[in-house]
Amino acid sequence: MLAVRLNARRSWLSTGTFRLALFAVFTGIAMGSVWADPLAGQVTLAYQETPLTVGGWSISITPQTTPFKKESPSSPGQLVRGVLNFGDGTSNAIPFLWQRDAGKLFLDLNRNQDLTDDPAGNLTASLKTSSSFQTFTNVHLGFNTDRGRIQVLADLNLWDYGNRPGGNLSLRCIWQGRVTLQGQDWQVGLVPTIWSGTNRIRIVSIENGHLLLRPWQNRDPAFNSYGSENIGPASQKLFFGGHAYQLILPPGSADGEFKAALGFLEQPVALGDLKITGKYVSRLLLPGSYRVILDHPADTVKIPVGSYHPPTVFLEQGGVEARCKVGGGPVTKTIAVVVDGKAPAVLDIGGPLTNSVAITPHGQDLLLDYSLVGAGGTLYQLMNQNQSKPPEFAVYRGGKPIASGRFEFG
Amino acid sequence: MPLTAGGPLTVVPSCDLGLLGARDGAPVEYTWVLPSIAPLLLPWLVILGLLALKSNRRPAAWLIWLPLTGVMAMSCIPQMLPSGTDGLLDAIAALAFGLSAVWLLSNYLRRTRRLATFFCVLLTLAAFTALAFIASQGGSRLEVDTLQIGIVAAIGALFSTLTLSLGGWLCRRRYHPLALYPWLAVSLAIVWLGAALPFFLYAVSSSGGKIPWSEFFIPVLAVAAGNFVLLLPFLILSSANPFFRERLQALLNAKPDAPPIIPNADLKA
Numbered sequence: 001m002l003a004v005r006l007n008a009r010r011s012w013l014s015t016g017t018f019r020l021a022l023f024a025v026f027t028g029i030a031m032g033s034v035w036a037d038p039l040a041g042q043v044t045l046a047y048q049e050t051p052l053t054v055g056g057w058s059i060s061i062t063p064q065t066t067p068f069k070k071e072s073p074s075s076p077g078q079l080v081r082g083v084l085n086f087g088d089g090t091s092n093a094i095p096f097l098w099q100r101d102a103g104k105l106f107l108d109l110n111r112n113q114d115l116t117d118d119p120a121g122n123l124t125a126s127l128k129t130s131s132s133f134q135t136f137t138n139v140h141l142g143f144n145t146d147r148g149r150i151q152v153l154a155d156l157n158l159w160d161y162g163n164r165p166g167g168n169l170s171l172r173c174i175w176q177g178r179v180t181l182q183g184q185d186w187q188v189g190l191v192p193t194i195w196s197g198t199n200r201i202r203i204v205s206i207e208n209g210h211l212l213l214r215p216w217q218n219r220d221p222a223f224n225s226y227g228s229e230n231i232g233p234a235s236q237k238l239f240f241g242g243h244a245y246q247l248i249l250p251p252g253s254a255d256g257e258f259k260a261a262l263g264f265l266e267q268p269v270a271l272g273d274l275k276i277t278g279k280y281v282s283r284l285l286l287p288g289s290y291r292v293i294l295d296h297p298a299d300t301v302k303i304p305v306g307s308y309h310p311p312t313v314f315l316e317q318g319g320v321e322a323r324c325k326v327g328g329g330p331v332t333k334t335i336a337v338v339v340d341g342k343a344p345a346v347l348d349i350g351g352p353l354t355n356s357v358a359i360t361p362h363g364q365d366l367l368l369d370y371s372l373v374g375a376g377g378t379l380y381q382l383m384n385q386n387q388s389k390p391p392e393f394a395v396y397r398g399g400k401p402i403a404s405g406r407f408e409f410g
Numbered sequence: 411m412p413l414t415a416g417g418p419l420t421v422v423p424s425c426d427l428g429l430l431g432a433r434d435g436a437p438v439e440y441t442w443v444l445p446s447i448a449p450l451l452l453p454w455l456v457i458l459g460l461l462a463l464k465s466n467r468r469p470a471a472w473l474i475w476l477p478l479t480g481v482m483a484m485s486c487i488p489q490m491l492p493s494g495t496d497g498l499l500d501a502i503a504a505l506a507f508g509l510s511a512v513w514l515l516s517n518y519l520r521r522t523r524r525l526a527t528f529f530c531v532l533l534t535l536a537a538f539t540a541l542a543f544i545a546s547q548g549g550s551r552l553e554v555d556t557l558q559i560g561i562v563a564a565i566g567a568l569f570s571t572l573t574l575s576l577g578g579w580l581c582r583r584r585y586h587p588l589a590l591y592p593w594l595a596v597s598l599a600i601v602w603l604g605a606a607l608p609f610f611l612y613a614v615s616s617s618g619g620k621i622p623w624s625e626f627f628i629p630v631l632a633v634a635a636g637n638f639v640l641l642l643p644f645l646i647l648s649s650a651n652p653f654f655r656e657r658l659q660a661l662l663n664a665k666p667d668a669p670p671i672i673p674n675a676d677l678k679a
Binding site (some may be wrong): 353398 | 426427430445
């Protein structure tokens with residue numbers, strides 16, 4: 001009996017342990033199991049609508065001539081009817097009817113082929129330069145993403161110049177918050193990518209969206225996915241503030257909604273020296289097994305050992321900013337930096353910048369090509385350059401000026 | 411850059427870089443050997459050479475300079491073409507040289523068969539247009555955009571020849587300038603629209619059956635009108651001057667003017 005009772009007790013114990021484990025697992029899943037890890041920091045992100053665009057994507061439009069099940073009374077003039085495609089598949093596609101001459105757009109936001117039961121989808125063009133190009137602002141759209149459903153604020157541009165109608169979407173929202181890591185405050189944020197296309201399988205994605213990460217004291221400028229604050233995809237390993245982290249996105253909540261939070265799981269890494277030859281580097285992004293983010297780095301910095309692809313470099317001095325030209329110059333073309341932890345690796349980038357000109361004969365003319373060159377021959381371009389003051393040139397012969405002019409873009 | 415500025419040059423780029431760098435860049439030395447202007451003169455010398463042909467040794471033949479210099483002057487008007495299409499001026503100038511050559515050689519180009527005349531005119535126009543176009547590039551390496559403009563010139567040569575042949579066929583019974591001009595204008599429109607038809611059909615099919623009226627017809631008809639404006643000075647010369655009227659009739663394979671009938675005239679041996 002004893003033995004039997006003992007067995008029963010052990011059985012009860014093991015069942016209880018199993019239940020406890022199950023409870024822990026389900027609780028963990030419900031809470032986001034990743035948070036069970038010893039995170040160095042975590043932050044709940046707040047949805048914030050912005051006055052300016054944080055990113056833009058083209059929209060592919062599938063036109064159709066067949067009327068939808070239920071449509072608003074048509075106004076006289078030209079109609080464009082079809083589906084706005086946000087990524088592949090149909091789950092994010094939005095049927096629409098665009099009354100061009102009336103400047104009205106009807107979106108089937110609940111996707112039931114009834115364009116009369118979506119009050120939020122009944123839009124009037126805010127910018128109607130012509131019946132061929134119209135802008136609809138403050139549009140709230142819902143999308144299914146790889147991390148749950150989201151609602152976003154966007155502006156829609158639609159055009160139809162007689163060929164296939166087209167459009168683009170300008171996103172005006174961000175999920176952002178403050179996280180404290182190793183005693184330093186950082187602003188972090190997420191912007192989904194609204195991919196759209198036909199060649200590859202594309203989805204509306206949070207993981208592949210844009211990540212904002214900058215010191216909290218630098219949070220004032222509006223985020224733009226083309227700016228220096230854009231780190232890259234949100235699902236990656238990062239090295240910043242002298243520490244390496246695995247960025248963790250929680251899964252969607254039980255009801256399928258996007259759970260706006262980020263976790264930072266510190267990673268042990270071996271570090272090596274990187275020597276930066278140039279000056280005025282305000283931000284350096286080095287993609288590798290860890291994406292290294294260095295803000296105002298010293299001449300020599302420690303980063304994880306590994307091989308790094310060509311960097312993205314931002315310079316700033318006295319309020320003037322420049323960034324290395326994408327695909328230009330030897331650094332962005334060929335140089336891959338290898339940090340081995342023994343001898344310091346050298347990265348020949350940075351300022352000061354030099355105005356430069358290349359001269360080539362072209363028939364009866366001389367072609368003068370302007371470029372802005374930094375250390376190591378990297379090509380840069382000024383950010384926020386005054387377009388009314390383009391670079392100039394002067395030609396001298398025997399010390400006397402004989403010609404001058406301005407460079408033209410292109 | 412003026413053509414007279416050859417020799418050792420120093421070029422200094424400048425731009426306000428704030429504290430990121432110096433305003434003036436490093437001076438770049440370049441010794442520019444003035445390119446020969448011979449290539450630019452070549453088309454003009456060729457026209458002079460054609461004027462030396464026996465059939466052109468008349469003062470009236472020198473009137474060919476009027477339409478040629480007229481078109482060249484038009485092509486020098488700033489902003490005559492939309493921004494970004496300035497390169498087409500080279501094509502227009504080259505076609506003007508080609509047409510001048512054809513007008514001066516038309517006596518040699520006329521054949522009894524209309525098709526043979528068409529090919530003779532086409533080859534002559536294409537050859538002289540190509541010569542003038544290549545010369546206008548000053549011997550520099552032909553690049554993609556230059557080749558594209560060259561293709562436009564070649565298409566212009568083909569369609570101009572087609573139009574002249576069509577005009578000659580339409581006026582085959584009785585040639586009269588006032589009838590020829592509208593026929594040529596209509597023929598040009600038809601030829602250009604016909605050439606653009608595949609693109610039009612593609613645009614219609616890809617836009618779900620909608621017809622892109624303004625986006626298609628206006629540009630194509632504008633190009634056709636430009637082609638007609640290019641031909642017009644040569645046509646006017648041919649209307650105004652008997653020497654060149656005969657040349658145009660040769661190009662059109664039109665019947666020569668019948669001798670005037672003098673009523674009650676006595677023929678005396």
